Amino acid sequence: MSQPAAASGQTGTVVRSRVITRILKNPLGITAIAILSLMILMAVLANVLAPFDPNFANIGKTLASPDASNLLGTDSVGRDVWSRLVFGARTTLLSALLCATVAIVIGLPTGLIAGYYGGKFDAVANWVVNILMSLPGIIVLLTVRAAFGPSVWISMVAFGVLLSPGYFRLTRTSVQAVRNELYVDAARVAGLSDGSIIARHIFSVVRAPIIIQTAMVCGIAIAIQSGLEFLGLGDPTVATWGVMLSEGFKNVYLNPTLLLWPALAIGLSIGGLVLLGNAVRDALEDGVKIKARKAAPAPAAGGAAPASRADRRKVATVDAGTEHHLVKVSHLGVGYPQADGSVKKVVDDVSFHLDRGEVLGIVGESGSGKSQTAFSILGLLPDNARIVAGCIQFDGNYTVAPGDDVVSQGRVSSLRGKRISYIPQEPMSNLDPAFTIGYQLVTPMMRVLGISKAEATSRAMKLLADVGIVSPERTFKAYPHEVSGGMAQRVLIAGAISCEPDLIIADEPTTALDVTVQADVLDLIRDLQKRLGVGVLLVTHNFGVVSDLCDRVVVMQNGRLVEEGPVREILRNPSDPYTQKLLGSMLEGKEPMTMLVPAGMEA
Amino acid sequence: MLTFILRRVAAGIVVLCAISFITYVLLYFSSANIARNILGEFASQDQVAAKEVALGLDQPLMTRFFAWAGHAITGDFGTSWFTAEPVVHALENRLPVTLTLVVVAIVLIAICATLLGMAAAVKRGWIDRVVQTAAVVGDAIPGFVIAIVLVTLFAIQLKLFPATSSIVPGAGADVWIASLALPVIALLINGVTGGAQQIRSAVIKQLEKDYVRTLRSRGISEREILFKHVLRSAAPAGLTVLSLQFIGMLGGVVILEQIFALPGMGALAVQSTTMGDIPLVMGVVLYTVVIVIIVNLLVDLINGWLNPKVRVS
Numbered sequence: 001m002s003q004p005a006a007a008s009g010q011t012g013t014v015v016r017s018r019v020i021t022r023i024l025k026n027p028l029g030i031t032a033i034a035i036l037s038l039m040i041l042m043a044v045l046a047n048v049l050a051p052f053d054p055n056f057a058n059i060g061k062t063l064a065s066p067d068a069s070n071l072l073g074t075d076s077v078g079r080d081v082w083s084r085l086v087f088g089a090r091t092t093l094l095s096a097l098l099c100a101t102v103a104i105v106i107g108l109p110t111g112l113i114a115g116y117y118g119g120k121f122d123a124v125a126n127w128v129v130n131i132l133m134s135l136p137g138i139i140v141l142l143t144v145r146a147a148f149g150p151s152v153w154i155s156m157v158a159f160g161v162l163l164s165p166g167y168f169r170l171t172r173t174s175v176q177a178v179r180n181e182l183y184v185d186a187a188r189v190a191g192l193s194d195g196s197i198i199a200r201h202i203f204s205v206v207r208a209p210i211i212i213q214t215a216m217v218c219g220i221a222i223a224i225q226s227g228l229e230f231l232g233l234g235d236p237t238v239a240t241w242g243v244m245l246s247e248g249f250k251n252v253y254l255n256p257t258l259l260l261w262p263a264l265a266i267g268l269s270i271g272g273l274v275l276l277g278n279a280v281r282d283a284l285e286d287g288v289k290i291k292a293r294k295a296a297p298a299p300a301a302g303g304a305a306p307a308s309r310a311d312r313r314k315v316a317t318v319d320a321g322t323e324h325h326l327v328k329v330s331h332l333g334v335g336y337p338q339a340d341g342s343v344k345k346v347v348d349d350v351s352f353h354l355d356r357g358e359v360l361g362i363v364g365e366s367g368s369g370k371s372q373t374a375f376s377i378l379g380l381l382p383d384n385a386r387i388v389a390g391c392i393q394f395d396g397n398y399t400v401a402p403g404d405d406v407v408s409q410g411r412v413s414s415l416r417g418k419r420i421s422y423i424p425q426e427p428m429s430n431l432d433p434a435f436t437i438g439y440q441l442v443t444p445m446m447r448v449l450g451i452s453k454a455e456a457t458s459r460a461m462k463l464l465a466d467v468g469i470v471s472p473e474r475t476f477k478a479y480p481h482e483v484s485g486g487m488a489q490r491v492l493i494a495g496a497i498s499c500e501p502d503l504i505i506a507d508e509p510t511t512a513l514d515v516t517v518q519a520d521v522l523d524l525i526r527d528l529q530k531r532l533g534v535g536v537l538l539v540t541h542n543f544g545v546v547s548d549l550c551d552r553v554v555v556m557q558n559g560r561l562v563e564e565g566p567v568r569e570i571l572r573n574p575s576d577p578y579t580q581k582l583l584g585s586m587l588e589g590k591e592p593m594t595m596l597v598p599a600g601m602e603a
Numbered sequence: 604m605l606t607f608i609l610r611r612v613a614a615g616i617v618v619l620c621a622i623s624f625i626t627y628v629l630l631y632f633s634s635a636n637i638a639r640n641i642l643g644e645f646a647s648q649d650q651v652a653a654k655e656v657a658l659g660l661d662q663p664l665m666t667r668f669f670a671w672a673g674h675a676i677t678g679d680f681g682t683s684w685f686t687a688e689p690v691v692h693a694l695e696n697r698l699p700v701t702l703t704l705v706v707v708a709i710v711l712i713a714i715c716a717t718l719l720g721m722a723a724a725v726k727r728g729w730i731d732r733v734v735q736t737a738a739v740v741g742d743a744i745p746g747f748v749i750a751i752v753l754v755t756l757f758a759i760q761l762k763l764f765p766a767t768s769s770i771v772p773g774a775g776a777d778v779w780i781a782s783l784a785l786p787v788i789a790l791l792i793n794g795v796t797g798g799a800q801q802i803r804s805a806v807i808k809q810l811e812k813d814y815v816r817t818l819r820s821r822g823i824s825e826r827e828i829l830f831k832h833v834l835r836s837a838a839p840a841g842l843t844v845l846s847l848q849f850i851g852m853l854g855g856v857v858i859l860e861q862i863f864a865l866p867g868m869g870a871l872a873v874q875s876t877t878m879g880d881i882p883l884v885m886g887v888v889l890y891t892v893v894i895v896i897i898v899n900l901l902v903d904l905i906n907g908w909l910n911p912k913v914r915v916s
Contacts, residue, residue, distance in 0.1 A: 131621065131622065133847075134618070134892070135622070135850075135892070135895075136853040136895065137851070138857045138858070138869075139853070139854055139872055139891055142857070142872050142876040143626055143629055143884060143888065145877075146877070146879055147632045147633045148633075216742075219743070223745035227745065227747050227858045230861075231861055233873070233877070245748075245751065249751060252754075252755055256755055256759075266745065267743060267744050267748060270742075270743045270744070270745065271740075271744075274743045380816050380819055380820060416820055417822020417823070418822055421820060421821070422816075422821075426813060429813040430814050430817040432818065433814075433910070433911065433912060434836055434909060434911060443823065444821035444822055444823055447823060447824070447827075448821070481912050492817070495821060
């Protein structure tokens with residue numbers, strides 16, 4: 001989105017032609033266009049297609065069945081149903097267009113001004129919009145009809161006014177989002193007038209949502225218009241589908257098929273519009289759509305996991321001589337199935353182990369697969385992730401046995417919280433904003449340890465004090481948005497150690513924090529690790545953090561393990577060029593690394 | 604909290620005044636021949652003129668509006684011009700039918716849409732496809748067409764329900780249930796699909812949040828995460844949809860009551876607007892707007908309770 005002016009205009013047209021192709025390729029999109037074209041043809045060619053005047057009544061031939069001259073039969077006063085249906089299409093489509101036009105003419109410019117300039121106009125417009133949106137449409141239309149008479153067109157103008165808030169809100173939100181984008185700033189600095197910025201950058205953003213909204217609005221207009229006509233509140237001299245419905249309903253005991261045709265026409269028209277709106281939306285969100293479809297067959301991470309191959313072979317035993325490792329990951333591969341049937345591997349043939357009381361760092365840049373490896377151990381991979389190779393064992397038992405394609409939730413869920421815990425990267429988004437910090441500390445302890453609320457509460461207070469929070473009582477009662485990021489991270493660390501786990505998996509625990517807070521949090525993790533003797537798997541991109549905390553380190557790149565060994569050795573003699581590069585980037589502008597190592601220890 | 608409610612009530616009163624005024628002005632244009640319509644075409648010109656004076660139609664617009672508003676503030680909405688029935692009395696007879704219909708329908712929609720939407724979001728697979736397809740179909744068919752189909756099928760062809768209601772003041776519960784069953788089903792079919800779709804996307808959005816993963820890592824069961832944490836955070840989106848549906852239904856029942864011959868507010872609205880019975884129209888509009896304001900206030904209060912961040916600001 002942050003491209004210069006000319007380039008973004010060009011991508012706009014490319015996207016549009018691709019969207020049209022996608023709509024035409026979508027069977028629902030084609031159906032919608034076919035239905036709507038048919039309706040439009042009916043409306044345009046009504047004079048040719050209809051053998052009779054819509055109001056011509058043949059009194060001698062009422063409620064007749066279909067025959068050669070009356071294709072769909074006649075109604076209760078002998079008018080030709082087919083002719084009325086065809087002319088009805090004209091009225092209906094024109095009134096829907098009128099309604100949408102009025103709504104756009106009012107909603108779009110006001111939304112643009114309110115979104116682009118904000119201020120008083122925005123405040124007043126929002127107030128009016130809130131009033132309009134809380135009005136029950138039909139009641140207003142009834143009042144308008146009482147005032148101005150039974151004209152379809154006046155009703156539709158009034159209804160357009162009532163629907164204009166939809167466009168207003170849509171435009172305003174999109175414009176507000178774009179207004180502060182860098183490329184709009186750049187255009188402003190380059191001296192473009194507000195008018196041309198709006199025309200060039202902002203219209204291209206709101207165009208697609210407006211098309212979708214218009215399809216929906218036309219559908220609603222058809223529904224409400226035929227509803228009013230059905231009530232007998234329309235102009236009786238104009239043939240519309242609503243009037244036909246009303247007429248059919250009066251004769252429902254005599255000839256129910258009179259209801260069928262107008263109902264079908266209304267349903268098809270609105271259906272076509274809704275489908276068109278959806279097809280445009282799908283075409284715009286094509287990438288997202290594939291992802292969602294792929295995710296469909298996968299089970300949710302928790303409760304509803306089907307019996308995988310793993311569950312049937314419950315007692316696969318680990319290799320002899322490896323039971324003493326707290327965690328052992330062997331030849332692990334993690335992949336995501338793609339739309340074309342292939343599997344995109346994000347972790348490939350990764351093996352390492354971690355012993356009790358040890359701190360192991362996994363280092364790599366983003367995309368190296370380090371977090372995916374950590375989440376495989378936790379059993380918290382996204383729903384569509386697959387274990388494509390290898391196995392994971394925890395304390396002598398498989399959580400991913402050889403041949404499993406997903407992590408066995410049955411086995412991991414009893415470990416999670418109790419023996420394996422997790423410190424996330426982004427403190428604020430990892431606390432539920434709707435519950436107090438105290439609740440989020442107390443409940444897991446009650447569930448996992450089976451202790452009373454009172455006991456859990458007193459433990460939570462002590463934990464909060466342990467992680468260096470000055471006033472535990474106040475923090476306990478606070479909601480997440482009421483504390484700072486550093487404080488929230490301390491709360492999450494307190495949560496991670498609350499059930500005395502054997503293994504803590506920390507995923508970039510300091511990356512999202514201020515530099516001053518980072519050091520404090522690292523100190524805290526080091527202290528707790530020493531005091532509790534817990535094993536820690538530290539995922540990070542920062543060799544500084546590694547040298548500070550870890551005993552051993554694993555270096556990953558592009559899903560593969562490139563180097564493994566004791567921290568000291570790797571820091572001093574990185575054998576892999578990638579590790580050297582990572583170290584180099586860390587050391588830039590700093591003291592040489594050798595200063596850390598006492599002279600006597602040099603080999 | 605109290606200041607929040609008071610501020611919202613004050614804003615509601617301002618809206619109410621604005622809408623009353625606009626409606627009154629609109630209706631002013633329709634009142635030209637009212638006296639003649641009330642008395643019939645054989646009344647003499649003098650009688651018509653006398654009637655106009657009696658109704659205050661000879662007065663200028665602003666005088667008429669403030670006279671009406673002065674009485675309305677004290678709860679006196681006047682009497683119907685055509686039937687001489689006090690407006691408040693007419694509305695009190697009609698309101699229970701409409702409110703029962705809409706409230707029962709919205710409660711059922713809320714329950715069904717939540718269950719369906721959550722099932723679709725969590726289980727995916729065929730339930731998800733059914734919910735998504737139903738949402739498109741539900742969007743495509745107007746509520747009153749569903750109602751017509753239901754009446755034709757279940758009341759007229761199969762005779763399982765009465766085609767027209769027999770609700771009169773003081774009718775028993777059995778009459779109410781028999782009369783309201785089909786209309787409630789019609790509203791339910793029309794509303795549940797869109798509601799379920801909204802709940803579905805809200806739940807999916809929440810399930811992707813980081814805190815859900817952290818809760819899982821703490822050993823909280825999937826059921827507790829879903830019903831306590833995810834549902835709570837997804838609820839505001841669902842409530843907004845439900846409140847919009849509620850407002851939509853207050854209009855939609857106008858047609859529905861006609862189809863099922865129910866003696867509710869909607870029927871009164873049609874009758875009073877077609878005749879130009881200004882006191883009655885004003886009563887209907889005011890009652891409806893008050894209901895809408897109350898519903899919006901309730902939704903805001905529930906959202907504040909659900910989301911502590913909103914509560915503060």
